[in-house]
Amino acid sequence: MLVAITGRLTAATVPNLWGRGIDPIRQSKPRRVIVDGKGVTYCDGAGLAFFAQIRRTAAMLGSTVSIEGLSPDLSDLMELAALPDPLAPQLAPTKRPSIVLQIGKGSADVFDDAGAIIAFLGELLSAFTWVCLHPRQLRWRTVVAVAEKAGADAVAVVCLLGFLIGLILAFQSAIPMQRYGATDVIPIIVSIAVVRELGPLIACILLAGRTGSAFAAEIGTMKVTEELSALSTMGIDPVKFLVVPRVLAVMFVTPFLSIFCSLMGVIGGYTVMTNYGFTFARYASTVQKVVRCQDFCSGVGKSMVFAFIIGAIGCLRGLRTGAGPGAVGDSTTRAVVAGIVLVIVCDGIFGVTFYYLGI
Amino acid sequence: MDKDEPIIRVESLQVSYGDQVILHDITFEVRRGEVLVIAGSSGSGKSTLLMNLIGLYKPTGGRILIDGDDIATADGPRLAQLIRKFGVAFQGGALFGSMTVLENVKLPIEEFTQLPEEIIDLIALSNLQLVDLADAAMKLPSELSGGMQKRAAIARAMALDPVILFLDEPSSGLDPITSAALDQLILTLNDLLGTTFVIVTHELPSIFTIADRILVLNGTEKTMVALGDPAKLRDHSPNPWVSDFLNRRAPQSALVKSEARANAESKRGAT
Numbered sequence: 001m002l003v004a005i006t007g008r009l010t011a012a013t014v015p016n017l018w019g020r021g022i023d024p025i026r027q028s029k030p031r032r033v034i035v036d037g038k039g040v041t042y043c044d045g046a047g048l049a050f051f052a053q054i055r056r057t058a059a060m061l062g063s064t065v066s067i068e069g070l071s072p073d074l075s076d077l078m079e080l081a082a083l084p085d086p087l088a089p090q091l092a093p094t095k096r097p098s099i100v101l102q103i104g105k106g107s108a109d110v111f112d113d114a115g116a117i118i119a120f121l122g123e124l125l126s127a128f129t130w131v132c133l134h135p136r137q138l139r140w141r142t143v144v145a146v147a148e149k150a151g152a153d154a155v156a157v158v159c160l161l162g163f164l165i166g167l168i169l170a171f172q173s174a175i176p177m178q179r180y181g182a183t184d185v186i187p188i189i190v191s192i193a194v195v196r197e198l199g200p201l202i203a204c205i206l207l208a209g210r211t212g213s214a215f216a217a218e219i220g221t222m223k224v225t226e227e228l229s230a231l232s233t234m235g236i237d238p239v240k241f242l243v244v245p246r247v248l249a250v251m252f253v254t255p256f257l258s259i260f261c262s263l264m265g266v267i268g269g270y271t272v273m274t275n276y277g278f279t280f281a282r283y284a285s286t287v288q289k290v291v292r293c294q295d296f297c298s299g300v301g302k303s304m305v306f307a308f309i310i311g312a313i314g315c316l317r318g319l320r321t322g323a324g325p326g327a328v329g330d331s332t333t334r335a336v337v338a339g340i341v342l343v344i345v346c347d348g349i350f351g352v353t354f355y356y357l358g359i
Numbered sequence: 360m361d362k363d364e365p366i367i368r369v370e371s372l373q374v375s376y377g378d379q380v381i382l383h384d385i386t387f388e389v390r391r392g393e394v395l396v397i398a399g400s401s402g403s404g405k406s407t408l409l410m411n412l413i414g415l416y417k418p419t420g421g422r423i424l425i426d427g428d429d430i431a432t433a434d435g436p437r438l439a440q441l442i443r444k445f446g447v448a449f450q451g452g453a454l455f456g457s458m459t460v461l462e463n464v465k466l467p468i469e470e471f472t473q474l475p476e477e478i479i480d481l482i483a484l485s486n487l488q489l490v491d492l493a494d495a496a497m498k499l500p501s502e503l504s505g506g507m508q509k510r511a512a513i514a515r516a517m518a519l520d521p522v523i524l525f526l527d528e529p530s531s532g533l534d535p536i537t538s539a540a541l542d543q544l545i546l547t548l549n550d551l552l553g554t555t556f557v558i559v560t561h562e563l564p565s566i567f568t569i570a571d572r573i574l575v576l577n578g579t580e581k582t583m584v585a586l587g588d589p590a591k592l593r594d595h596s597p598n599p600w601v602s603d604f605l606n607r608r609a610p611q612s613a614l615v616k617s618e619a620r621a622n623a624e625s626k627r628g629a630t
Binding site for chain 2: 222225226227229230232233234235236
């Protein structure tokens, strides 16, 4: 069978030729295909692909192909680009692993991750013990720098969020409460909800988004740029050098953020209550009566535990960053998601525990 | 420890990732005070071998003895003691971006000595002066050129006066003049301090300038194919791949474009 090709073989012309050149070969199944390329004046990547497809189709049918008449330059180019195996096995679709295999691999990954988290927690606790025994060897400069970034720089946004949450909570409660003539209850709802739950939770969710992600990105980048390897070859433990100062710093500043958030939430509630005839003195005295010391302390205490979780998860994700440009992004995402999920799960556990303990 | 005793002895090293063998049957010694270059084509396992030598990866077989102690099995204080014997300068420098160059060099000294701050400052500055970077001491790594970052990494690796310096691709990505200056620096440090150097590179001009001996890895065979004097291996290696590898880039680099093109055309004609 003779296939004659003329003119320029480019990305613009090849799609029109594709079917006209290949289909007759498929249909007639010749023993030998002769491609006459005398008339080909130019050939780009698409042209090379066209010739490769002729070879591939012929190979599938068990035919032989000879390309004749090409100019010396094009002939050289064709030779250079000819695939060793014309069937192009590289393009064969990769077989998707079976569902069982995927579930197995997924489960193995989860167990692997859980093992890594447990090992990391052990390392972290041992490093904290070391810090307690050798406090002067901790890099306090890093602690202060991280505390400033994670704490002082976050005060404004935490206050804003706290204020808005208090305001929205009071506003949404006011509508049904007014219907039952129970507007006096609104300060109680707002202050208890904000001081016990929402203040610490909002401050910590913000911490996960701002600081947990920053830890993962920073340490992940250090891993990609071999800085962690450099630390190891200097005999410096990355957990003591990088993780402990960061986790300590967030554990120190988060209770303050939580207090600011709660305070601003209570003030946010007051701005709504002014419309229901509450003076500041009346509002403050109601809040003071219902918010007990243990409400305040449980909120602050929880926030410290949440800060530990967020800091540790952020650093762990950074340390476990893989290779490649997307790895740091993946670590950051996982740090934020895992941080928020774990904080909320932990908050639920605290809620139930405090209920049974009568706190 | 006997002075004639090799400082590094690698015996039947094997490295695999899962089922995939990366390196096998690697056996060699590094003598005290010599410059050994590990060379080979891209993907031949040079950096993997280096990572095993410095204990970042654990080999799947064989032993790596540094001053008589196996780094693959050492842990705890024994590993810490072993690590103090060498310094490593990574390919990209791996300087800590949030610290100045001086702080980077000070870091290992601060961590492992109880010296007063003033003395640590001066040790670090002297190390930077050795690599001609004292003027850049207060700069951040991001403010340095690629060559300066590599020199700063060498200064940091030398901070605790190690007996061995491992350098990963020190001249990659550098222009020929900066690369030659770095080669001179390595030779000077080797002469003046007697430090043993183990250097991974595939830059042929550097290899011939700095290496006392060269260990050549072949990516296809996944093992070492030669060990010896680079010039002798280039001219008289029984393995044609080795002499071809060592000969290839030197004459090619001297070709102008028209000659290189003619070369390529004649090769195409031959095939």
